[in-house]
Amino acid sequence: MTAKIIDGKRFAEDLRRRIGGHVARLKAEHGVTPGLAVVIVGEDPASQVYVASKAKQTAEVGMNSYKHELPEDTSEAALLALVEQLNADPAVHGILVQLPLPDHIDPNKVIEAIDPAKDVDCFTPANVGKVQIGLPGPVSCTPLGCLMLLRDELGSLEGKNAVIVGRSNLVGKPMMQLLLRDNCTVTVAHSRTRDLAEVVRRADIVVAAVGRPQMIKGDWIKPGAVVIDVGINRVPAPEKGEGKTRLVGDVDYAGAAEVAAAITPVPGGVGPMTIACLLANTITTASLINGLEPPGDLTA
Numbered sequence: 533m534t535a536k537i538i539d540g541k542r543f544a545e546d547l548r549r550r551i552g553g554h555v556a557r558l559k560a561e562h563g564v565t566p567g568l569a570v571v572i573v574g575e576d577p578a579s580q581v582y583v584a585s586k587a588k589q590t591a592e593v594g595m596n597s598y599k600h601e602l603p604e605d606t607s608e609a610a611l612l613a614l615v616e617q618l619n620a621d622p623a624v625h626g627i628l629v630q631l632p633l634p635d636h637i638d639p640n641k642v643i644e645a646i647d648p649a650k651d652v653d654c655f656t657p658a659n660v661g662k663v664q665i666g667l668p669g670p671v672s673c674t675p676l677g678c679l680m681l682l683r684d685e686l687g688s689l690e691g692k693n694a695v696i697v698g699r700s701n702l703v704g705k706p707m708m709q710l711l712l713r714d715n716c717t718v719t720v721a722h723s724r725t726r727d728l729a730e731v732v733r734r735a736d737i738v739v740a741a742v743g744r745p746q747m748i749k750g751d752w753i754k755p756g757a758v759v760i761d762v763g764i765n766r767v768p769a770p771e772k773g774e775g776k777t778r779l780v781g782d783v784d785y786a787g788a789a790e791v792a793a794a795i796t797p798v799p800g801g802v803g804p805m806t807i808a809c810l811l812a813n814t815i816t817t818a819s820l821i822n823g824l825e826p827p828g829d830l831t832a
């Protein structure tokens with residue numbers, strides 16, 4: 533079997549087109565222009581690329597984009613003051629503080645300072661709880677993107693055995709909630725799981741979010757499974773020349789593609805969905821802040 537490649541880049545483009553339509557309707561019918569503020573502290577090169585893409589794509593779909601670039605030595609107090617200012621700004625419907633933050637800043641303190649109504653990452657305790665009990669609101673961007681790709685591929689997920697490898701607050705735990713809500717039987721595996729290969733072999737759906745390059749081998753995959761690879765790992769690529777690198781996922785792509793029914797590539801799979809879902813969440817928060825029903829096609 534050679535797996536179908538799930539084209540996240542194309543899916544994200546289509547999602548952004550739909551988001552553009554929702555922005556236009558919010559403006560024309562309700563006089564609301566959604567605004568997203570993105571905050572970055574420091575010089576991390578990957579974070580700078582992601583934040584630049586977020587700001588560009590926000591403007592492209594017709595939203596207001598506010599980018600705040602703060603130096604590496606910004607104090608925690610100064611960052612918290614900026615978050616407070618954005619919480620109070622009526623033009624801002626979404627606030628995202630790019631992670632990771634420099635070591636001297638406690639990310640939990642910053643996340644907890646964000647008004648849950650504007651928490652487009654869905655990182656605040658209030659919004660994590662809402663996802664758990666199924667109340668309307670934003671949903672963590674990367675898991676939401678994975679869910680959209682899975683539903684598009686499989687239709688109903690009901691009764692599927694889903695194995696998530698990784699238990700992070702960013703991906704593993706919210707992914708578990710979303711798959712449970714779609715009536716999957718969910719197993720969350722992690723670094724201490726015994727017989728991980730055997731656990732993964734039972735999965736109709738594998739979500740790999742462990743952060744270790746190509747850790748999940750092709751012969752761990754059940755024939756016909758759908759594989760969603762969340763990992764983005766930069767590894768040396770001597771075949772491209774000295775000092776060159778390439779991106780790989782958490783799954784041995786070539787091996788898994790021989791047995792899976794469908795698989796996301798890295799790059800071009802889940803990554804682009806993360807930013808598109810951030811824009812989707814901004815529509816959701818802008819709608820809720822203005823007393824409107826969020827569009828059903830943009831959320832879980």
Ligand SMILES: Nc1nc2c(c(=O)[nH]1)N[C@@H](CN(C=O)c1ccc(C(=O)N[C@@H](CCC(=O)O)C(=O)O)cc1)CN2
Pocket residue numbers: 582628629630631632653673674764779798799800801802803804805806807
């Ligand atoms: N506040 C947040 N911080 C971080 C998040 C997040 O969702 N909220 N997620 C990641 C980084 N991230 C978005 O911020 C992100 C990562 C990767 C991609 C992406 O499109 N990747 C491309 C490859 C890009 C490359 O060449 O390096 C792909 O997979 O095709 C988008 C967003 C951590 N921080």
